[in-house]
Amino acid sequence: MNLSRLLSALAVLLLLPATASAEGGCEQWISPALAEGPITFGFLSADVATGRRACPRTEVGFGVQGGAIIETENFYGAVTGAGLLSGSYAVRPDLEVFATLEATRFQFVQNATLTGTTLHLGQLTVGGTWVALTRGAFVLAPSARLQLPTSFASPRTRTLGAEVGAAMLYRPTNRFEVHGYAGLDGDLGLGAAAALPRAGFLMNVGTEYALCSGFAAVLDANLHFGHRAVLDYLAPALGLRFRAGEHFGAELGASVPLLGAERALAIGGLKLTYRM
Incomplete structure (x- = not known):
């Protein structure tokens, strides 16, 4: 075998592993411990408007995430951080319930010469995903999420919200997937002040490729409308996923x-999970 044929054979082995079987795309992922679906770090509270994976999993997780706003022309800056607790339970192979809690939320703000620091409990979200359609490598899964008014960011106002949408997965091989999500989210204030209801629409599309059973890379594009402006943000996202055992x-x-109108320079985080 000459060198060109050897390189071609290696490329085929890397890019075209075993194809999806009749069991469906959810059963084909190369390693159960590797995360799946869209990147879960977003610009709103907890996991709101971050999309949702299509496949049910039973796992617990801990994460940290943060972001920054720096507007020198307005003499304004803010740094936020949150410690996240999350979990999901696969009630059946086609049904999952999940929750995410901002166990601590920190914010430092400087406006000209004025500064302020807060540390408080953040938002709690609970929801569920149902696998409505499986056709070979394709999976369609509607989901719903409720944002409960647990945050103490404002002493006189609590925030209540909800999100409904659907996740899509196309996994033709056990190393590669195309995922997507489309959903509507909204919230309003509860308290003495005006409710100020807001609504938004998220579109997510991304790909994930596992170089091996212990490492995968994911690239997403997120488009959000209507929450604070006609275009809230167009934001690409990059993720690196690992497993240990x-x-x-x-x-x-x-x-x-x-x-878009999003003021943050960037947002990022680290999440650790234990899949059962």
Whole structure:
């Protein structure tokens, strides 16, 4: 065998591993401990408007995420950070319930010569995903999420919100997937002040490729409308996903808004999970 044929054979083995079987795309992922679906670090509270994976999993996770706003022309800057607790339970192979809690949320703000620091409990979200359609490598899964008014960011106002949408997965091989999500989200204030209801629409599309059973890279594009402007943000996101053993996984990710009204320079985080 000459060198060109050898290189061609290696390329085929790397790029075209075993194709999806009749069991469906959810059963084909190369390693159960590797994270799946969209990157979970977003610009809103907890996991709101970050999309959702299509496949049910039972896992617990801990993460940290943060972002920064720096507007020198307005003499304004803000740094935020949150410690996230998350979990999901696969009630059945086609049904998952999940929750995410901002166990601590920190914010430092400087406006001209004035500064302020807060540390408080953040938002709690709970929801569920149902696999409605499986056709070979393709999976379609509607989901719903409720944002509960647990945050103490404002002493006189609590925030209540909800999100409904659907996740899509196309996994033709056990190393490669195309995922997407489309959903509507909204929130309003509860308290003495005006409710100020807001609504937004998220579109996510991304790909994930596993170089081996212990490492995968994911690239997403997120488009959000209507929450604070006609275009809230167009933001690409990059994630690196690892596993350590049969059950432990880690995800490192970041997102940068290129267009829109979003004021953050970037947001990023690290998430550790244990899949059962």
